[in-house]
Amino acid sequence: MFRSLTSAARLYPAIPVIVVLLVSFSTISPYFLNAGNVEAMLAANSVVLIAAVGMTLVFLTGGIDLSISTVISASAVLSGLVMAATDNVALGVLTAMGVGAGFGAANGVLIGIFGLTPFITTMATQLIARGIAFVMSQGVAVRGTPFWVMDFGFWVWLGIPAVTWIAFGVVLIGIAALTLTTWGREVYLVGSNRNSARFTGINVPQIEFSVYFLSGLLGGLAGFISIANLGNAIPGVGDTLLLIIIGAVVLGGTAMEGGEGSVLRTLLGVALLSILINGLNLIGIPFYDQLIVQGVLIFVGTWLAMKLSRRRS
């Protein structure tokens, strides 16, 4: 019993921390487990969850996608503009996904096929996406979001907001694709040992292209969801998300070096960070002290996850 518990903690290092946080926050604040608060927490973090799934795929191959945060902004703004002009929601979704896919494909070609360094490449596309978001919106929130989209942000089904259901759907698809398909196994292999992956006949550039493409696509979807959540497309929406997205992925126990991790772990990492932030807000900790707590948690959590995975292997 104890053994299986410790091995679960090794696989999912976030679980014990989540349990501790849940127990302590719910004893400190009676509002914490209130349905309204849980709903708000779930809805607010759907954007991060969707993007974090994309980041997980990239991390698994040993890369990084710094552009995902501002791709969220760019796709939100362009989608918002298209919807404001046409009042057509389907067109808005398509625009958001298209913009995300475009950035993802650009990253994928440059990194996977040209062999550029992921860090610099996505740093450059991050700047470009941010610039596009601000130029197109003139730096202010895009008005004229169709009523349906704003309303969609408030839909709740079985106690869980619709936007969160979408994020859960992305998580499920991610888990299935990584565990059940050949592609998934190839992604892990590319991350754990590039050379042996190449020698076993895996098309490494293609796998790398696919993870950056999907990361961009998910960034686009997250951008659209951000409009539903906030009611408007905000050009700066992604700016502060990068730390949270990367933090959630590594806290969940996915290694930045590649080959180690899973989408389920990322789900737990996002849960951990969002519970922490929500709880700290509820007990009235100012935002700057939250930054300190977040930073310490990301550092200690990553270190522990690394230790545990080393011991396992």
Next chain:
Amino acid sequence: MTQLKTLLSRQKWLAAAIATIVLAALLSVMSPVFLTFSNFQSVLVQASVTAIMAIGMTYIILSGGIDISMGAILFFTSALFAQLMLDTSSYPLAFAAAISCATLLGALNGALVIWFRMSPLITTLATYSIYRGMAIHLTGAQNIPVPREMGFLGNGRILNIPVPIILLLIIFVIGIYLLNKTRFGVFVRALGNSQRSAEETNLPIGKVTITAYAIGGFVTGIAALVLLARVGGLQSGIGIGIEFTVIAAVILGGTKLTGGSGTIVGSVIGAVFLVLIDNGLNLMNASPYIYDIVRGGVLLAAVVVDRLSAYRAEQSLRSQRSARLRETAQA
């Protein structure tokens, strides 16, 4: 021509220098004011903060690391200085505390990377959040003006040379000396070239790494004081995203992100290049939001060109080798 090519591929900063000169020539055609001595000075002054930080970042990147928290160290130092000036109005105390804290925070980054054997990216991402939180905690999220005579550091002149340029020059000279004339400099490059052979040859990896990050912190402290003096007070937005500008300057200057190869001259030229781009866009009355797009595009172009030249060098090496093989086979 081939000689030029090999020279360019060996001394990567030369390419950046040529690009900078071409851009400067273009700008002087666009605007008659550009090619004046006072504008030259103002370009250097604008580039000084980024350039000073880029010199420190060069050490860190050369050693195979990265420091995402530099902007947060910049902000923390500014906050500490402004708060101490407000509380004690003692310049010696504020200067000493600010600079030593900046150095300490940098060294802490290096120490964490070494002690916990964690990826520098994650480590400094975490300390970015911590340092920034600490800074806002310190000031209670308030904007604090600094005394007017502080402006000397940002806008003053000694012998008719702007103070930021003098500071940049001093750090530049010391930086080049440390990197090229001391054992520490050799160790930094060796460590970045191959962590493994550094371990096998018993290099003092811990000391070298911590020193590199501490240098990064130290120069960031100086840059913070210059920036604070130029802005006139502490503002909540100071330092946000500046680490990416600094990294861009270092990369544009021809330093390899994976470490081992690069120059300080290149990083300073990279910083000047970025300012020239801003100047050019300013001359064209471009929207300030376009700056990010152009910077991203330039950075992307630089790495693509670099990759292409590396690819060509590889190809020519391979064809030379096969030609030699064929010759020996025939003989």
